Amino acid sequence: xxxNACSCLLSATPPAxxxxxxxxxxxxxxxxFLETPDPIAFLCFLSQRLNSLQELQLLEIMCSYxxxxxxxSVRQIIFxxxxxxxxxxxxxxxxxxxxxxxxxxxxxxxxPVLECAASWLQRTPVIYCVRLARALVDDYCSxxxxxxxxxxxxxxxxxxxxxxxxxxxxxxxxLSSDDLIPPLDLLETxxxxxxxxxxxxxxxxxxxPIAANLPIGFLELTPLTxxxxxxxxxxxxxxxxxxxxxxxxxxGSVRDxxxxxSKLHLSVxxxxxxxxxxxxxxxxxxxxxxxxxxxxVPLVEEINRLxxxxxxxxxxxxxxxxxxxxxxxLQVAMATGALLCTRDDLRTLCSRLPHNNLLQLVIxxxxxxxxHAALPPGFYPHIHTPPLGYPTHAAHPAMPAHPALPAHPVxxxxxxxxxxxxxxx
Numbered sequence: 281x282x283x284n285a286c287s288c289l290l291s292a293t294p295p296a297x298x299x300x301x302x303x304x305x306x307x308x309x310x311x312x313f314l315e316t317p318d319p320i321a322f323l324c325f326l327s328q329r330l331n332s333l334q335e336l337q338l339l340e341i342m343c344s345y346x347x348x349x350x351x352x353s354v355r356q357i358i359f360x361x362x363x364x365x366x367x368x369x370x371x372x373x374x375x376x377x378x379x380x381x382x383x384x385x386x387x388x389x390x391x392p393v394l395e396c397a398a399s400w401l402q403r404t405p406v407i408y409c410v411r412l413a414r415a416l417v418d419d420y421c422s423x424x425x426x427x428x429x430x431x432x433x434x435x436x437x438x439x440x441x442x443x444x445x446x447x448x449x450x451x452x453x454x455l456s457s458d459d460l461i462p463p464l465d466l467l468e469t470x471x472x473x474x475x476x477x478x479x480x481x482x483x484x485x486x487x488x489p490i491a492a493n494l495p496i497g498f499l500e501l502t503p504l505t506x507x508x509x510x511x512x513x514x515x516x517x518x519x520x521x522x523x524x525x526x527x528x529x530x531x532g533s534v535r536d537x538x539x540x541x542s543k544l545h546l547s548v549x550x551x552x553x554x555x556x557x558x559x560x561x562x563x564x565x566x567x568x569x570x571x572x573x574x575x576x577v578p579l580v581e582e583i584n585r586l587x588x589x590x591x592x593x594x595x596x597x598x599x600x601x602x603x604x605x606x607x608x609x610l611q612v613a614m615a616t617g618a619l620l621c622t623r624d625d626l627r628t629l630c631s632r633l634p635h636n637n638l639l640q641l642v643i644x645x646x647x648x649x650x651x652h653a654a655l656p657p658g659f660y661p662h663i664h665t666p667p668l669g670y671p672t673h674a675a676h677p678a679m680p681a682h683p684a685l686p687a688h689p690v691x692x693x694x695x696x697x698x699x700x701x702x703x704x705x
Contacts, residue, residue: 455513
């Protein structure tokens with residue numbers, strides 16, 4: 281059977297039935313066989329009931345193999361063969377082992393494993409990606425206090441994995457309930473990464489051959505949509521976010537959380553400003569929207585619902601801030617080609633939202649002046665700048681010089697004349 285497993289794994293497209301049989305194998309090969317760093321043998325042990333020590337040994341062997349394998353293509357094929365979901369009962373075992381493997385790779389900084397995990401996240405349905413993200417968040421934000429510092433350090437080791445990890449956690453946490461609020465530690469880590477290098481969240485987009493039509497059901501090319509959702513919804517989800525902060529009371533305060541979201545919003549706008557150049561370089565400007573209009577529709581509906589649920593008298597500032605951030609994100613995304621839609625689409629989408637001055641300016645678009653009979657077409661009556669559309673006038677002729685005025689006669693000085701002096705009383 282092991283020979284069959286070897287031939288199955290080494291083929292470019294392993295037969296699905298044999299592949300599933302190996303993952304579901306339950307009977308009795310000795311664990312000591314795994315002392316040889318042979319990745320093929322791992323197929324026979326993923327679903328076995330290993331004790332904690334054996335599981336740790338298995339993870340160490342896998343980390344060592346991927347670290348020592350010099351050919352990236354071989355690493356990717358084996359990693360994909362081991363952990364690509366097959367839609368059967370063995371997927372739970374795959375995902376459990378994958379979560380522990382990637383968690384160990386983060387702890388001991390095994391970059392080849394993290395790079396393989398980044399590729400796996402890119403080509404795997406999102407329902408499995410969020411499971412891996414949840415496992416990592418549990419390990420580094422909940423299980424061991426202070427372990428978040430270990431997660432922060434992989435920023436320089438594997439930026440590609442960090443980009444995919446951010447995309448996964450924004451798909452996981454949508455701020456719809458207490459359980460779906462990003463932990464403060466996680467939020468601080470992500471904000472620190474992006475604020476230090478905003479291009480981080482564009483790594484997958486910049487390094488992937490892209491077609492105009494993206495597959496449905498997988499992670500987006502960037503986490504921009506998810507990050508916009510975080511920034512816009514957080515002010516309207518104060519009850520949820522404050523509850524989450526209360527759980528993390530030793531880590532920060534409500535004010536710290538709001539400051540982090542403000543920094544995140546600024547970083548998102550900075551990234552959106554970069555996109556026009558990159559989309560043009562890839563010949564995708566006007567053809568590929570990285571912030572999908574279809575994803576903005578449910579976000580606007582959520583904002584409208586949350587605004588209705590809040591008392592406008594007590595939450596006017598929160599609603600105003602949320603709509604301001606939404607308007608800024610929509611305007612910059614449309615201006616740089618990241619969001620592909622018309623002003624009419626935007627008006628229809630935002631028509632039911634509470635009134636907001638900035639949002640009204642965005643959905644109205646540029647003001648078109650009516651033609652005036654006394655002014656040339658296209659003239660805009662600027663206040664502080666000269667009218668560019670106004671016709672130029674010829675220079676005025678020089679004024680003639682005035683004739684010289686007659687000189688006044690010189691007054692004679694008479695020193696003997698006296699002036700009366702009266703003191704002011």
